[in-house]
Structures are given as structure tokens and as C-alpha cells.
Amino acid sequence: MSSFKKAIKRRAHQERAQPSSRERLGLLEKHKDYVLRARDYNRKKDTLRVLREKAANRNPDEFYFKMERSGFRDGVHAARVDVEDDQRYTPEELRLMKMQDINYIRMKAQVERRKVEKIQPSLQSIDETKRNKHVLFAEDVEDLRLKAAMVAEKKEGGGGGEGKEGLRRHLNKARKAAYRELMERKERAQKLRMMLQKMAMEKELLGKGDKRLVHVNKGGDGNEDDTGGQCSVYVWKQERKR
Amino acid sequence: MKGGARVVIENHRHEGIFIARGKEDALVTKNMVTGESVYGEKRISVEGEDGTKVEYRVWNPFRSKLAAAVLGGVDNIWIKPGSHVLYLGAASGTTVSHVSDIVGPTGVVYAVEFSHRSGRDLVNMAKKRTNVIPIIEDARHPTRYRMLVGMVDVIFADVAQPDQARIVALNAHHFLKNGGHFVISIKANCIDSTVPAEAVFAREVKKLQQEQFKPSEQLTLEPYERDHACVVGGYRMPKKQKKDVPS
Numbered sequence: 082m083s084s085f086k087k088a089i090k091r092r093a094h095q096e097r098a099q100p101s102s103r104e105r106l107g108l109l110e111k112h113k114d115y116v117l118r119a120r121d122y123n124r125k126k127d128t129l130r131v132l133r134e135k136a137a138n139r140n141p142d143e144f145y146f147k148m149e150r151s152g153f154r155d156g157v158h159a160a161r162v163d164v165e166d167d168q169r170y171t172p173e174e175l176r177l178m179k180m181q182d183i184n185y186i187r188m189k190a191q192v193e194r195r196k197v198e199k200i201q202p203s204l205q206s207i208d209e210t211k212r213n214k215h216v217l218f219a220e221d222v223e224d225l226r227l228k229a230a231m232v233a234e235k236k237e238g239g240g241g242g243e244g245k246e247g248l249r250r251h252l253n254k255a256r257k258a259a260y261r262e263l264m265e266r267k268e269r270a271q272k273l274r275m276m277l278q279k280m281a282m283e284k285e286l287l288g289k290g291d292k293r294l295v296h297v298n299k300g301g302d303g304n305e306d307d308t309g310g311q312c313s314v315y316v317w318k319q320e321r322k323r
Numbered sequence: 324m325k326g327g328a329r330v331v332i333e334n335h336r337h338e339g340i341f342i343a344r345g346k347e348d349a350l351v352t353k354n355m356v357t358g359e360s361v362y363g364e365k366r367i368s369v370e371g372e373d374g375t376k377v378e379y380r381v382w383n384p385f386r387s388k389l390a391a392a393v394l395g396g397v398d399n400i401w402i403k404p405g406s407h408v409l410y411l412g413a414a415s416g417t418t419v420s421h422v423s424d425i426v427g428p429t430g431v432v433y434a435v436e437f438s439h440r441s442g443r444d445l446v447n448m449a450k451k452r453t454n455v456i457p458i459i460e461d462a463r464h465p466t467r468y469r470m471l472v473g474m475v476d477v478i479f480a481d482v483a484q485p486d487q488a489r490i491v492a493l494n495a496h497h498f499l500k501n502g503g504h505f506v507i508s509i510k511a512n513c514i515d516s517t518v519p520a521e522a523v524f525a526r527e528v529k530k531l532q533q534e535q536f537k538p539s540e541q542l543t544l545e546p547y548e549r550d551h552a553c554v555v556g557g558y559r560m561p562k563k564q565k566k567d568v569p570s
Contacts, residue, residue, distance in 0.1 A: 203347035
């Protein structure tokens with residue numbers, strides 16, 4: 082009898098991989114993952130070995146002039162320890178770099194704007210409540226009542242859209258995603274626009290001319306993480322131009 | 324759900340207008356010239372029950388005041404399949420193309436535009452649509468094109484001129500049938516920018532009433548246009564008969 086049971090084909094249960102939703106928990110205890118772990122371990126071991134060898138074989142007389150300027154700052158190797166970070170570039174260089182940043186942000190803002198322009202027309206929020214003002218002209222109260230009732234009972238969609246329930250659900254989901262995308266893109270475009278303004282202001286501040294701060298807008302001074310407020314306001318001294 | 328229908332077309336309350344529900348959520352009209360966009364608008368192809376392909380064009384309310392009015396919930400636009408429409412202020416013919424879609428092959432759209440520059444686009448559009456008759460003339464002088472235009476059921480006007488009411492009235496006296504209808508888009512800034520928009524609309528409505536027009540409704544075009552209103556009504560409407568009240 083037992084041999085008969087063995088003859089029946091059993092389902093072969095295979096080892097499963099870590100599901101993608103649990104990827105953060107790392108590798109599993111199974112051979113396939115063990116291989117990955119071992120490979121990683123050995124690679125690190127080899128790297129350490131090579132570095133140790135290099136250190137052991139170092140030539141103590143080796144010298145480059147750059148070594149005079151470089152060294153460690155806060156435990157991290159720095160190419161130049163003799164100059165503070167903010168003095169490393171001349172104002173002109175900084176201006177040029179800022180300009181490049183601005184151009185990049187401008188390009189990105191434009192991309193977002195174009196995308197919004199492209200998807201906006203086909204997302205018209207048809208079922209949303211109207212925000213406009215609708216006036217009905219009537220001859221007398223009776224007429225008005227009739228008209229108002231007529232308008233109220235009419236809905237936009239007259240039906241006729243045949244389709245299975247599953248299809249409907251699928252389409253609703255796709256539409257919701259499209260609306261979300263539109264909203265996100267609009268927000269992003271707005272943020273990029275604000276950022277662009279701030280960066281342009283910063284660039285101007287690096288330029289020539291006497292200027293004076295007249296109004297401070299808190300948090301609006303070009304911090305990358307903050308894009309809510311507006312720029313601070315500066316006034317440039319008028320300069321006579323020939 | 325791959326490869327299946329990606330959009331469902333519903334009928335709109337107004338005849339000749341449809342709603343596309345899918346990734347889109349938009350007003351659409353049935354394209355008369357399949358395979359061609361007029362102003363770069365999106366086209367949606369749908370397979371009918373009998374297996375034939377039907378093409379629809381998305382109608383952008385940000386570019387068309389008529390679409391904005393329809394989305395705003397106007398009670399009746401009077402433009403439907405088979406209508407004869409006089410369209411004043413046709414511009415490049417973006418909205419005209421949709422009106423031509425709505426009225427279909429049995430209807431006619433007389434599109435009047437003064438500017439030659441945008442008139443060129445209009446004419447090019449009309450070359451492909453047999454129900455559009457482009458007229459490059461000043462709408463202030465309907466006598467100049469009276470030989471081209473027959474009696475019409477509806478006048479649509481989007482001329483943005485201070486004397487818009489007079490222009491519409493002139494054309495109505497020439498071409499609009501008794502009991503016909505008008506749809507006018509009013510841009511408050513173009514008529515008088517010194518008074519509030521509401522006052523401008525009220526004044527225009529009054530002017531229209533003096534010209535045998537009988538406005539039936541007025542709606543603002545938020546959020547698509549600012550300080551715009553769409554006024555709809557009848558022309559030389561027959562007197563209403565008093566209903567006999569059974570006592």
C-alpha cells in the first residue's frame with residue numbers, strides 16, 4: 082500500500098525567492114541566495130586583501146606636488162586642504178556654474194509644462210460639480226420653476242456607453258491614475274518655476290551693481306528643499322548707462 | 324486587460340456630442356474626416372458593434388468656448404445633427420471643425436472670419452469638410468456675403484467686439500429664421516474693461532432683448548476662461564399660448 086502511495090506523483094515544491102514586497106529584509110536562507118552572499122563576501126575579502134597588499138608595498142619616497150596641498154579634513158581625503166570650500170571657485174566661475182544649473186532647471190520646467198499641456202485637454206473632470214454661475218431667464222415665477230427643475234434633473238452623460246463591469250473598473254482605475262499624473266506634473270512644474278526664479282535671483286546677486294535688500298521673504302533664499310515662498314526683494318542702485 | 328478596449332464612448336446629453344471614458348475623460352465629437360486632426364488635438368479610435376472603426380476627436384474646453392459652455396452645463400446649445408449654423412468669429416476654425424462634426428453631413432456651417440491670417444487656416448480646414456463654408460468677410464456687413472448664406476437655425480458668435488450685440492443682431496435679421504436660436508460668447512474685457520464683468524453681461528443681455536432676442540440662460544465659463552459668459556436664447560420666438568386651466 083505504501084509503495085502505491087509513493088507511486089503517485091507529488092507536487093514538487095520549489096524554493097521561492099524573496100517576494101519583491103519584502104526585498105528590504107534581504108536575502109533568504111537558501112542555496113541560491115547563499116551563492117549571492119558568498120560571492121559578495123569574497124569580493125569584499127579580495128578587495129581588502131588587495132588594499133592591504135598595496136599599503137604594504139607602498140614606496141615611502143613617492144612624492145607628487147599635489148600632496149603638499151591635499152590631506153585629510155574631518156577624516157575624509159580632500160584634494161585641497163589649504164582653501165576653504167567656498168573660496169575654491171572665483172565669482173565668475175560660480176556665476177557660470179549657476180547659469181548651467183538654471184538652464185537645466187529651465188529645461189526641466191519646460192518639459193513638465195509641455196507634458197501638462199499635452200494631457201490637460203483630455204482630462205476635463207466631466208463628473209465634477211460645476212464652479213460656474215448659471216443664470217436662467219424666465220417670464221414669470223412658474224416658468225422659472227419649470228426651467229430650474231429641468232436643468233437640475235439633466236445629467237451630462239446620456240448613457241449609451243456599453244461595457245462590462247470589469248472593463249469599467251479597469252477604465253476607472255486608469256482614469257484616476259491619469260488625473261493623479263496631471264496633478265503631480267502641475268505641482269512639479271510650479272515648484273520648478275519657483276526654484277528657477279530663486280536661482281535667477283541668486284545669479285543676479287552675484288553680478289555687478291550696488292543692491293540693497295528691501296524685503297525678506299523667509300525661506301525664500303534659494304534653499305533647494307524649500308520651494309514654497311517667494312524670493313526676497315532687492316533693489317539695485319540705478320546706474321547711468323551711456 | 325491588455326489589448327482590450329481602452330476607451331468607452333458615451334452619448335452626451337447634447338446630440339452629436341460624446342464623452343470618452345478611459346484614460347481620458349473628455350468631450351469628443353465624431354470625426355468627419357477620419358485620420359486627420361485639425362489643430363493637433365488627440366484622436367480616439369473605437370470599434371463599433373459591427374466591427375467598423377469610428378474616430379472621435381477630443382474637444383478642448385480651454386480652446387473652445389462652446390466646449391467650455393457644454394462642460395459648464397448649458398441647458399441647450401441648439402446645435403445638433405442637421406442644423407444650419409452661422410458661426411461668427413470663426414478664427415482658425417478649431418471650434419468650427421467640432422461644430423461641423425456635430426451637424427454632420429446633413430448640416431451646414433457658415434464660418435465668418437475677418438482676419439485673412441487665421442482665415443487661411445479656416446479655408447484649409449474647410450477644404451476637407453464639405454459642410455463648412457468659409458467666408459472671409461467683416462461680420463458687420465452681412466450684405467457682403469448674403470449671396471452665400473441661406474437661412475440658418477442657429478447663430479453662434481464669438482467675435483469679442485464692443486458692438487457684438489449689434490453684429491449678431493444684423494446677422495440675425497438677415498439669416499436667422501423666426502424661432503431660431505443664438506449662442507453668444509461674451510468676453511467682458513473686450514466690451515468694457517472698466518466695469519465688473521457681471522454688469523457687462525447684464526448690459527449685453529439687455530441690448531439683445533431690444534433686438535428681438537429672447538435670452539433663456541447665461542452661464543460663466545469658469546474655470547476655462549475668466550470673465551467670459553455664454554448667453555443662449557431664441558430669436559423672434561412665437562408667442563406662448565396660455566394654457567387653459569381646467570377649473
